[in-house]
């Protein structure tokens with residue numbers, strides 16, 4: 001290195017005619033103490049690593065490190081996503097379920113290990129490299145054909161041009177040449193910059209086209225890239241299909257299906273009726289109600305929706321408008337414990353499902369009603385005020401109110417399908433509170449808060 005004559009010399013290249021002479025020379029050079037040496041052969045030569053004194057590669061360690069990082073990344077990612085950032089129960093597994101994390105962990109282990117191998121190999125070999133001074137020797141091309149080359153780098157501590165050349169010559173080299181600096185110009189031809197510029201411009205065009213399509217309208221039908229994603233073959237409710245013998249898209253429940261809900265199954269709770277008492281009085285109707293709730297085979301049950309509501313209405317009509325008679329053994333009281341939490345749920349659900357028609361205060365003047373009036377809808381019936389005497393608890397059992405919410409009544413549709421049974425009972429509790437709020441006596445207000453009420457007035 002200190003030799004100034006070697007400035008433009010990268011090293012010494014010796015050419016050999018056979019594998020054996022190459023191996024013998026490599027051993028000699030190695031034994032002479034040179035370490036920065038390399039061989040170029042047209043095919044893999046067994047024993048060359050040993051002959052050159054090449055140490056085993058570090059690549060497996062880089063690959064292992066990549067794999068370990070991959071596995072840890074996958075586990076950390078899944079644990080964070082599934083149990084910290086967005087805890088979500090999937091198939092009843094715990095948030096941190098290692099068996100479930102294995103596929104992703106496996107994939108990332110492989111991926112990062114491959115990255116380690118691939119990029120590690122490039123880095124260890126100092127690639128990519130577009131040119132190498134050894135290419136300056138025109139004979140070097142034969143390294144891909146039938147000649148064998150041994151190269152001693154000038155960076156080797158023991159390197160001195162003359163001595164190496166002599167050693168190589170003595171070792172049976174057909175020829176020995178110094179590897180000189182590559183003097184060919186290194187600038188990138190201008191045409192490449194022009195091409196890159198043109199490509200960059202062209203690449204913007206699809207983006208612009210998409211952007212334009214998003215802000216303009218067209219009289220032509222839309223272009224569907226994935227036709228079957230835009231138009232799925234799924235059927236809509238009530239359509240006909242050839243898939244089933246009866247032609248119905250909507251499948252009836254399997255006979256004997258019983259509702260399972262978060263409430264468990266309690267027939268009184270689901271119907272608002274004391275079913276044992278009803279069975280004693282009117283077995284047919286009791287059976288009918290049980291069927292409705294338990295979803296008996298469709299061909300045996302009466303149309304499910306309004307039947308129970310009609311029962312209430314019929315009972316009222318039967319007794320004449322002035323004095324309705326309804327001897328259904330309704331549950332008198334809410335089966336749920338009425339506390340602040342239940343009332344809060346009830347208020348929330350009431351404001352979602354009932355207030356649109358009955359109004360937030362329950363006076364029957366919700367937004368839907370106001371709108372119906374404005375457009376003078378001829379068929380609209382005003383939602384009942386929930387503050388009519390007839391609807392107060394002493395005239396109107398909680399179970400009956402529950403049944404109205406569940407099955408609807410006369411013009412009012414039922415909400416049993418949308419609102420769970422316990423939420424319906426919460427609404428019942430809230431309607432009671434609402435009724436109380438409109439008729440409260442001073443004595444209903446806790447003593448400590450009467451002053452505040454008086455002030456508000």
Ligand code: HEC
Nearest residue numbers: 353354356357381382383384404405409410411412415427
């Ligand atoms: C789509 C509008 C609408 C919604 C939503 C609605 N109701 Fe009604 N409700 C009515 C109408 C209309 C009537 C009067 C029906 C009639 O007399 O034909 C009525 C009647 C009632 C009655 C009187 C029953 C009787 O025996 O006379 C009660 C109680 C009642 N609704 C409670 C509720 C509750 C609680 C909710 C929320 C779960 C609710 N309604 C949601 C329209 C609605």
